Amino acid sequence: MITRKVHCLQGNMTVPGDKSISHRSIMLASISQGKSVITGFLRGEDCLSTIECFRGLGVQITDNGDEIIVEGKGINGLQEPKDILNAGNSGTTMRLMSGILAGQDFLSIMTGDDSLRSRPMARIASPLKEMGAKIDGRCNGKSAPLVIRGGNLKGIEYRLPVASAQVKSAVILAGLYADGTTTIEEPVPSRDHTERMVKAFGGNIKREGNKITVEKQELYGQTVRVPGDISSAAFFMVAAAAKENSHLRIKNVGLNPTRTGIIDVLKEMGADIKLENLNTSGGEEIGDIIIKGGKLKGATIGGEIIPRLIDEIPIIVVAAALAEGTTLITGAEELKHKESNRILTVVEELTKLGIKIEELSDGMMIHGPNIIKGGTVNSYGDHRIAMALAICGLFSEGPVKIENSECIAVSFPNFEETLRKIIF
Ligand SMILES: O=C(O)C1=C[C@@H](OP(=O)(O)O)[C@@H](O)[C@H](O)C1
Numbered sequence: 075m076i077t078r079k080v081h082c083l084q085g086n087m088t089v090p091g092d093k094s095i096s097h098r099s100i101m102l103a104s105i106s107q108g109k110s111v112i113t114g115f116l117r118g119e120d121c122l123s124t125i126e127c128f129r130g131l132g133v134q135i136t137d138n139g140d141e142i143i144v145e146g147k148g149i150n151g152l153q154e155p156k157d158i159l160n161a162g163n164s165g166t167t168m169r170l171m172s173g174i175l176a177g178q179d180f181l182s183i184m185t186g187d188d189s190l191r192s193r194p195m196a197r198i199a200s201p202l203k204e205m206g207a208k209i210d211g212r213c214n215g216k217s218a219p220l221v222i223r224g225g226n227l228k229g230i231e232y233r234l235p236v237a238s239a240q241v242k243s244a245v246i247l248a249g250l251y252a253d254g255t256t257t258i259e260e261p262v263p264s265r266d267h268t269e270r271m272v273k274a275f276g277g278n279i280k281r282e283g284n285k286i287t288v289e290k291q292e293l294y295g296q297t298v299r300v301p302g303d304i305s306s307a308a309f310f311m312v313a314a315a316a317k318e319n320s321h322l323r324i325k326n327v328g329l330n331p332t333r334t335g336i337i338d339v340l341k342e343m344g345a346d347i348k349l350e351n352l353n354t355s356g357g358e359e360i361g362d363i364i365i366k367g368g369k370l371k372g373a374t375i376g377g378e379i380i381p382r383l384i385d386e387i388p389i390i391v392v393a394a395a396l397a398e399g400t401t402l403i404t405g406a407e408e409l410k411h412k413e414s415n416r417i418l419t420v421v422e423e424l425t426k427l428g429i430k431i432e433e434l435s436d437g438m439m440i441h442g443p444n445i446i447k448g449g450t451v452n453s454y455g456d457h458r459i460a461m462a463l464a465i466c467g468l469f470s471e472g473p474v475k476i477e478n479s480e481c482i483a484v485s486f487p488n489f490e491e492t493l494r495k496i497i498f
């Protein structure tokens with residue numbers, strides 16, 4: 075993919091369905107009683123991996139082009155897979171599914187691509203083993219392929235060592251199968267789509283402070299309307315905010331407060347952002363995001379906001395590169411465990427474009443404003459890095475050529491087409 079300098083971004087647009095919510099809709103629908111109908115589902119590679127994995131567990135899932143229809147099997151209706159389940163590039167698929175598979179009285183083997191097989195899995199294996207599941211994997215059980223023989227779980231009290239919605243969700247989902255009460259305490263609130271969706275599927279789950287409790291129960295099929303993904307909208311928000319004369323409306327975006335750190339940070343950086351048509355759907359806040367272009371200034375980003383914008387950090391760094399002054403990002407070590415080591419890949423690739431950026435052990439320091447040169451850069455197969463680099467091209471002196479950009483299909487299949495429609 076090659077991107078070039080543009081004058082401004084203008085128009086009304088939508089982004090594809092929220093990835094986190096799309097995954098969860100398939101998972102909860104599959105273990106619910108009765109049929110579920112999902113609209114706005116993200117047909118990105120990651121969520122399609124989740125569909126394939128549940129088909130492998132005997133769930134009938136059809137896509138009529140408009141809706142995804144899931145014939146729920148009930149809490150104990152999944153079947154032993156005849157073959158290895160493949161989560162592809164998707165950490166959410168592997169980690170959340172492990173929670174469900176830990177509850178099944180059969181053997182499952184789960185693998186993924188090179189990136190996923192190098193991401194840490196002990197973080198889910200450890201609490202799930204404590205609940206009674208047998209889990210093994212490469213590297214002493216720390217890496218996929220994972221082999222899970224589940225069943226006979228008991229509730230535990232678990233304090234998450236890191237703020238991770240994937241680990242939290244794995245334990246919640248296993249808790250739906252466990253005798254007694256499962257209590258999870260998170261150090262800092264992370265995205266709470268699993269908790270909200272368990273409730274929307276008729277389930278009982280409680281939160282007090284940072285503690286969540288859940289018990290064994292049945293769930294019931296629902297209609298789910300997936301909102302637009304704020305993590306996908308973020309690329310356009312930053313581009314429009316940093317480009318004078320821009321005026322963009324991104325319609326029907328998920329605005330769950332555990333996901334809106336990007337809005338808070340861009341406002342702090344001086345961006346002109348407004349929200350309109352605020353509403354709720356299926357227990358999730360939604361609305362339109364309106365961005366006008368202007369000048370940005372540097373910001374200090376760290377602490378409790380980090381889980382609320384973790385996937386947006388690569389594009390926030392692009393905003394910081396264009397902003398006047400220094401931006402400091404700390405407390406973001408988790409970036410090292412994503413599809414690539416996002417601290418390293420962001421620093422290396424943005425440096426190639428002439429951006430002044432320093433690597434820190436838990437984040438980055440960016441000195442702005444920068445004149446972005448053109449050049450050839452690499453996404454290292456990481457969709458968020460590829461899209462962040464593509465946005466750099468809209469501001470750079472020469473064209474930016476992104477190698478390995480096909481990975482964008484993981485979360486945003488029509489990214490390039492969507493971008494072309496709003497640039498002038
Ligand atoms: O639960 C989820 O849907 C996700 C949680 C986050 O990961 P962690 O739980 O590892 O922080 C995020 O980075 C990922 O893109 C999606």
Ligand SMILES: C=C(OP(=O)(O)O)C(=O)O
Binds near residue numbers: 120385485
């Ligand atoms: C980290 C991400 O996803 P996952 O962990 O599901 O691979 C992401 O989409 O940025």
